[in-house]
Amino acid sequence: MSHSTTPTQLPRPISVKKIVLPDLVSHCTFKLRISRHWKQVTTETKKWLFKDNNLLGQKRNTYHGLKCGVLTSMCYPDAGYPQLRAVNDFLTYLFHIDNLSDDMDNRGTCSTADEVLNSLYHPHTWRSSARVGKMTRDYYKRVILTASPGAQQRFIETFDFFFQSVTQQALDRATGVIPDLESYxxxxxxxxxxxxxxxxxxxxxNLDIPDEVMDHPTIRDLGEAANDLVTWSNDIFSYNVEQSKGDTHNMIPVVMNQEGVDLQTAVDFVGNMCKQSIDRFNEERSRLPSWGPEIDRDVAIYVDGLANWIVRSLHWSFESERYFGKKGRQVKATRVVDLLPKRTSS
Structure with missing residues (x-):
């Protein structure tokens, strides 16, 4: 797939001061539930993350505004406390890595990837003093106590893909490349x-679903539809902060660049893609085959977990301060976002 090389700074007409978000919340009718452990996991993960004076000043304030414990507790509402805690540690740490990778060049992402992946592949033998490696080993040693072999394999493989792709993202950012939509x-x-x-x-x-079931096209398509909704809606919600930093790894500038459209048209275009991904998820869900009562029960729980992620990510994005600061509730009601000025690099 080819990349089109274009300058990182997309011109924005001076008259554009705001955008109107698509109404994704009312397009998604899945139920919202929350784990009764949400306050406890929030407290314990905070202690874990801040240990040894990790994250100080503004980074600590950013963590408080993230409200990751709420996201985890709504995406995994039926998890037992030990599992919920390990997942919340991972998700909080993932946001932390995401923030780090935004400021990294490809060499920085590669060295972080080495620490993390060695810690996952060799949790009992890999030794490193790097904070990110210690954190990785700590939560993953808890995960492997009860995770099925298949879930462990899928976790490590897909996290490996994550680091490969953020390295490519760092290269694109450094060279000012805006990829075409398909590549993106x-x-x-x-x-x-x-x-x-x-x-x-x-x-x-506590699911142990056979690999051949997890590899079934319908299960894969459900995972992809959920991923697309969570990801593309995130591009809409995070666009304002990212455009202020000149970051173009976002579907909105990709669409503007490829289709030659204005900002609001691109926002609406991505919004329609998000709605189609929810519809796609519902269609695939209605096509689920049967593998027998026991596997079907586990598959239903897994698919419900994907649906939890879809609905929860949409609501949490307005509760967290990550995208809209303290104005999340107001933005959710009006869907109007005032664009931030571009930051000037020192």
């Missing part, structure tokens, strides 16, 4: 970090 979608399905989270649905619910 393929890359974004891995940079999202959703795929390891899907493996954790198996772990959190």
């Amino acid at each position: 979608i393929a890359l974004r399905r891995d940079t999202s970090g959703c795929k390891p989270c899907w493996a954790l649905i198996e772990y959190a619910n």
Whole structure:
């Protein structure tokens, strides 16, 4: 797939001061539920993350505004406390890695990937003093206590893909490349970090689904539709912060660049793609084959876990301060986002 090389700074007409978000929340009718352990996991993960004075000042404030414990507790509402805690540690750490990778060149992402992947492949023997490696080993040693071999394999493989794709993203950022839409979608399905989270649905619910079932086209399509919704909607919600930093690894500038359309048209275009991904998920769900009562029960729990992610990510994006600061509730009601000024690099 070819990349079209274009400058990182897309021109934006000066008159454009705001965008109107698509109404994705009312297009998604899945139920919202939350684990009764949400406050406890939030407290314990915070202690884990801040240990040894890790994250100080603004980074610590950013963590508080993230509200990751709420996201985890709604995406994995039926998990037992030990599993929910390990998943919340992972998700919080994933946001932390995502923030780090935004500021890294490809060499930085490669060295982080070495630490993380060695810690996953060799949790009992790999030794490193790097903080990210220690954190990886700590949560993963808890995961492998009860995760099925298949879930472990899927978790490590997809996390490996995540690092390969963020390395490509760092290269694109450094060279000012805006990929074409097809290339971007393929890359974004891995940079999202959703795929390891899907493996954790198996772990959190104590599922042991055979590999041939997880490899079935319908199960794969359901995972892809959920990934696309979570990821593409995230591109809409995070666009304002990213455009202020000049970051073009986002579907909106990709669409503007490829289709030659204005900003609001691109937002609407991506919004329609999000709605289609929810419809796609519902269609695939209605086509699920049967593998017998026991496997069907586990598959139903897994698919419910994907649906939890779809609905929960949409609501959490307005509750978290990551995208809209303190104005999330207001933005959710009006769907109007005032664009931030571009940051000037020092």
